[in-house]
Amino acid sequence: MNKRVVSIQDISCVGQCSLTAALPVLAACGVECAVLPTALLSTHTGPEFTVPTKLDLTEALPRIHQHWKENRIPFDAIEIGYLGSERQIGFVSDFLSDFHGPDTIVFLDPVMGDHGRFYSGFDREYARSMAALCGKADIILPNLTEACFLLDREPVVGCYDVTSCLDLARRLTGLGAPAVILTGLELADGQISNLIYRRETDAHTLISTPKLPGQHHGTGDLFASACLGRLMWGDALPAAAERASAFVSAAIANTEPEHKYGVRYEACLRLLMN
Ligand code: PXL
Numbered sequence: 414m415n416k417r418v419v420s421i422q423d424i425s426c427v428g429q430c431s432l433t434a435a436l437p438v439l440a441a442c443g444v445e446c447a448v449l450p451t452a453l454l455s456t457h458t459g460p461e462f463t464v465p466t467k468l469d470l471t472e473a474l475p476r477i478h479q480h481w482k483e484n485r486i487p488f489d490a491i492e493i494g495y496l497g498s499e500r501q502i503g504f505v506s507d508f509l510s511d512f513h514g515p516d517t518i519v520f521l522d523p524v525m526g527d528h529g530r531f532y533s534g535f536d537r538e539y540a541r542s543m544a545a546l547c548g549k550a551d552i553i554l555p556n557l558t559e560a561c562f563l564l565d566r567e568p569v570v571g572c573y574d575v576t577s578c579l580d581l582a583r584r585l586t587g588l589g590a591p592a593v594i595l596t597g598l599e600l601a602d603g604q605i606s607n608l609i610y611r612r613e614t615d616a617h618t619l620i621s622t623p624k625l626p627g628q629h630h631g632t633g634d635l636f637a638s639a640c641l642g643r644l645m646w647g648d649a650l651p652a653a654a655e656r657a658s659a660f661v662s663a664a665i666a667n668t669e670p671e672h673k674y675g676v677r678y679e680a681c682l683r684l685l686m687n
Contacts, residue, residue, distance in 0.1 A: 416645040417487070419447040419512075420638070421505060422494030422524075425465075428457035429675025430631030431495050435638040441682040442642025447488070449477060449508075452497050458533055459630045461673035469497060474504045482511055490518040492641050493550070494634055497534065502542045509549050518644070521550035521590070522637045526558045527597075529570035540565070548589025552650070554637050556597045560585060572599050575608070579617060582610035594640070594654060596633055599624070605662075607636070609654050618651040622662040627670030635678055636661045639685055646687065660684045 420435040432448055439446040453468040491512060496502055513519055523543045525535040540562040547553050547563060560581050561568040569577075578600070582593045595608040606621040639657035644650060664678035 414443075414647075415445070416489040417445040417447060418490040418492055418641065418645060419449055419488045420492040420494070421449040421451060421496070421508070422492075422634075423452040423454055423497065424450045425454045425457040427455065427674060428459075428462075428630060429678060430457050430634045434631060434634050434675070434678070435492065435494070437679070437682060438635060438638040438685065439642045439645075441685040442639070442646050443687065444642050444645045447486075449474065451495070451501055457630050457675070459673075461630065467497075471498065471500055471504065474501070475507075478504075478508050478511070487514065488512055488517055490520055490641055490645055492638065493519070493521045493546075494637065495522075495524040499539055499542045502539075502546050506546055506549060513549065518552065518641075519550040520552050520554070520637065520641045520644075521547060522554045522633060523547060523559050523563060524633070525562060526568070527556055527633075529558055529568040531562070537562070537565070544588050547585070550590040552592045552594065553585065553588075553590045554594045554596055554633070554640075555585070556633060557581075557595065560595055563588065572601075575600055575619065578608050579610065582608060582617065583612070583615075586610065586612035592650065594650075596636060607654055607658055609651055611650075618654070620651070620655050620658050622658050625662070625665045627665065627668065627672075629665060629668060629672070629676045631675035632661050632665065635664060635676065642685060656685065 422431040424432045455465040456462040544563045558568045585593045598606040604621045605624045609618045643653035643656045663681040664676040668676040
């Protein structure tokens with residue numbers, strides 16, 4: 414009980430994603446959320462808006478790191494989401510050297526693309542640095558596109574089968590993280606699945622929910638924070654992922670398809686509470 418997480422990702426001032434989603438979602442799970450904001454953007458970078466303004470906070474990160482180190486502030490988990498540059502990956506790597514204790518869970522969403530393409534500002538070089546960072550994490554949560562980029566493969570789009578996904582998950586643990594959650598998989602018509610794989614037991618769990626209409630920004634961020642929050646509350650990883658999936662699914666169902674800010678998850682936060 415009384416867990417403290419630090420969430421390292423951007424603040425998108427408008428857009429229900431990254432830090433503005435991590436804070437309420439982790440709080441709903443009963444978990445304290447400290448923040449290490451990597452950049453301040455006027456909106457998320459999705460095509461729903463014109464190009465957002467961006468204040469890069471890279472310079473502030475080592476100073477915050479140093480102050481926390483002086484004050485010996487411990488974290489039960491480190492959540493890593495959207496990072497803007499290889500320099501920031503380098504910073505996170507240094508941060509982990511000081512703050513990844515034996516009982517700290519490093520939960521890394523290697524945000525860089527979807528639907529077979531990089532998000533704007535990301536490329537193969539970035540993917541290689543992110544693959545190295547995966548070696549320092551305990552649990553990584555790539556979608557199918559990110560999984561392919563991490564393994565330096567051509568991206569796969571659309572339907573894929575469980576056997577191929579399992580093969581991908583096994584190879585991803587080869588990067589160093591002992592557990593992988595492959596997110597947003599379309600394994601069967603009308604379904605969205607998450608596949609949880611652990612290297613230690615070679616066991617996997619598949620969690621599927623109906624695919625709902627609309628393409629929304631930030632669903633991966635919500636899933637990650639909800640899954641980490643439930644894990645911190647004491648759920649086992651498959652139960653945490655199941656609860657997070659149900660939460661995201663309810664949030665999507667609560668959102669009109671044309672809503673462009675993200676998903677309306679606020680009314681569904683109670684699904685994460687004990
Ligand atoms: O949802 C991930 C995310 C977070 N933050 C920003 C983004 C994105 C995805 O594109 O643009 C700024």
